[in-house]
Amino acid sequence: MNYFTIFASKNNIDDIEVKISDVFVKGFAIDKNDNEYVIKSKALFKKYKLIIRVMSEDSNPDYFANNIPGMMGYYDNIPFEDDNLKELVLTQISVLNTVIAIESEKEINEDQLQLFTNLLSSIGGIGFLPNGTLLDDEGIVIVYHDGLSGPSNFRPHACTRKVMGQEVTSEEGEQRKNNTIVYLKERAIPYTTSLPQLSPIEACQFKTQEDIARRAVALLIVIQFACDVAQGENVDESREFFVNMLRKYDVDNYLTSNERDFLHTSEPNGKEAINISWQYEAYWTLIWALGFVEKLDFPDEVCDCEYAIQVVSNYESFEQFYLQTTMRSQEEILDEADKIYRYHWACVDSRIKDQAAPAGMNESIVMERRRGLFWMIGHRSEEWDNMSMDT
Template sequence: MAYFTIFASRNDIKDIGGLVHEVFADGFKVTGGAPGEKEMTVHPKGWFKNNKITIRVASEDTDPDYFANNIPGMTGFYDRIPFADEDLKRRVMIQISVINTMLAIETEKEYGKDDLERFIKLAAKVDGIGFIPDGTLLDRDGRVIVYPDGSSDAADFSPRACTRKIRGEDRTTPEGAERKQRSLAYLKEKQVPYVEHLPELPPLSELKVRSREEIARRAAALLIVIQYACDVAQEGDLAESKAFVTGLLDRFGVKDALTEAEKDLLEQAEPEYQDAVNLVWQYEAYWALLWALGVVDSLDFPDHPCDSKAAIEAVSSCSGFDEFLERTALRRAEDMLDEADKIYRLHWACVNDRIRGREPAAGLNESVVMERRRALFWMIGYRDEAWDDISMDT
């Protein structure tokens, strides 16, 4: 017998059977895999191919004793490995701490390179990591996260955690359930895939929606600093650009509405190109702020960038912050929460397609979706997270 194990952090295991069927669709016969079934067998087709594969699926819900007994041992094993990179060790330990799903793969004979590639493909589809019996961990691309001697080929590994592990057990409320169903109806209309188990957002009574002035100050400050980020990305005259942007921040009196990351970008002698590009994408977050302030009529389906010319004009046409604020009228908190719920589910669709190597459904632009989510979640006060720290879990 030979073994390969996939560990993951997932909200449930209902779709794993289907993912196994996808991976072994060509040249194999798969038995089992219906929702609720914990074991599948995979038989290669052909006279001279007889290496039977058995896949057993377990989760904290179906086999709590396994996880209670084995995860502490796994933690201790990797804690003893002399990692060459201590930060990588920290990330590996975080990943182990949120594991709640296991796919135990057993082959009758030693598996070869082609089999291993399929196992890794399955790990990618379930968003998990691979474990080889000698203790080697593999990431979703088949790179080695860590060897038993502590070396690594994937120092950029990032842990993945499902929402159940981050927030605990999901709960439902009449308001949240109704909002969720409206969002799902919208996704159906747009022919965007979805999952029923993605949690509800909290009811409005549990959120602290930000004020019109706070949103307006964030919008003005963000637009202004984006102009500097554009010059950084386009290798413009940074001294001139910084002087211009600083003057605008003073004129509008919104310097204190900058985030720490934005302040850092302005203060860096040689700003990082990627930091600037990331900030330029926040035009999409700014557009959502303008919508909440009643400056933009509606939030279009997020399959294209916003109108940057109109976005700039919204603030640049004003002599100062007071004039800009006078032109705004805050939308209902219920409407903001509705949009936040929709974008949350659209983000799941983007991530799901990316993980599966598919083009985004309905032409969704994941960068637009993420930045719109940043603004909407910030405005509704979700978990009271700061602008730069908005969670992007799905």
Template sequence: MNGRGAAEAIDRRLRSERILQAEGVPFLAALPVIETAAEALKRSKEEVALRTLCVLFVAAKGEGLGEDLVEQLLGSYELRPHLTPVELAFVLDKSPSQHDRIQFTWRHEAAWTLLWALGFVAQLGKPAQFCDVGFAASTMAERTTSQFIEDSELRPIADILDQADLIYRYHWAVRNALARGQQIPAALDPGVTEERHHALNWLIGYQDQAWHHVTTDT
């Protein structure tokens, strides 16, 4: 990381820490900086849009979308080539376990983060409340795949990195509290925080990990 990159990364960390401080969220000053704009992966709008549709689709299946509708949407949105093997197996499973249903339903929070990156959601805010599942689902239901891609407007990588840095520090605070048996600060929700961190790490290409193998290290 050159001097300019280091300055960018440190400035981003300091901005995150000011937000956390204002919200009463503890932070670890020694926590490293994250990637810079020069280092981060620049995903295309189409790639992010297709991933968002896949995540919305599997989350809806997790929540109980009927099998007939699952088959219909799989065809009409032409998502089969874009689903991960794990997602496709879940989608094709006629009687998935309750555990799998719950895990995929949580993906709504990752989808919300991707919808923010595409401009459908105005702001993310603190990861303390569940997303608006109805609104998230409607962004897909009201559009074809091509319309969804066309209506997307990918945010600048600097904005995505700002959120990736911030969620990294939120997640540290959540895990630190859980490890110490303390109350989680500022009403942060562990599940929302985890899913947002997952989506943001994928967006910036953290360690070149594929969607289903993304880690949320803190």
């Protein structure tokens, strides 16, 4: 192993140079060039060199745009032993904005690993090993590369800038936020005023009616395949049938990359099949936006799956289906997105406190509805498979 990487969520990187100097103060010479540090040991017989590169979302925006979604996808696909831990890890990744990449010219030994762990503890964040194992800020394993849980009692950390700094404030957004809080108060659901506004309508990148309709049909079809996989049906026969359905409705291009991989792999993963099956709830928000569902009920019971299927199966082509859609207003969709955002915070807050979700909410339903609603409003331009779930 020649690499050790520290990922963190920080308001700025001004203090990192001091922290590097403190950790390598004894027995090392440090040369700095911009945000790259060359560290050479002074030992007579055990000389070695380290290169430490510091990157932030400000200094290297392309790195974060290209790598964080991939990191989200990587850990989303790992078969975590603990689904709750998986959500915590994905939440942490979604708010990362700083990287300290350490490269050693030789294999990293235990003494060096201890130094890197000291730097990790000083900076805060998570440590990433080349095999995919994650460490907390004390160097304790959060999760192993194969999804087994480590002994860490891990909780995500986000800097105030990452949570609040990108907020687009507006009178419209503040009014929407306040209306939701009034609604939550009436139902005795916990809330926090520090959770940001959602962007106003003019700052959102709403999906078109046709994009939502095609996404809904494609998603329903892959959900049906996932249900067959989860129930032990003949995978080859099921795949052939649903691939033909995608072609029939002309929506094959509206599968996500994860869905396409799942559909065409020779032995689909059963756990992934269950996760995709839960996306009935995300699909439900899409057909609500298209006018097939009268209202989004409180997220304490799963949607009507039989009706969800009939919404599409009643029609022989996408064109017939699309002609029956009636798009809801952007205001309605954004109102529901704001509400689900604050529902999710209440669920996470209760879970962290080892309490049941308030008012009988089902957090899995909340998360999938959030996926659908946030995708429709174009939140942060995030893709369906990698919608951040930070609260």
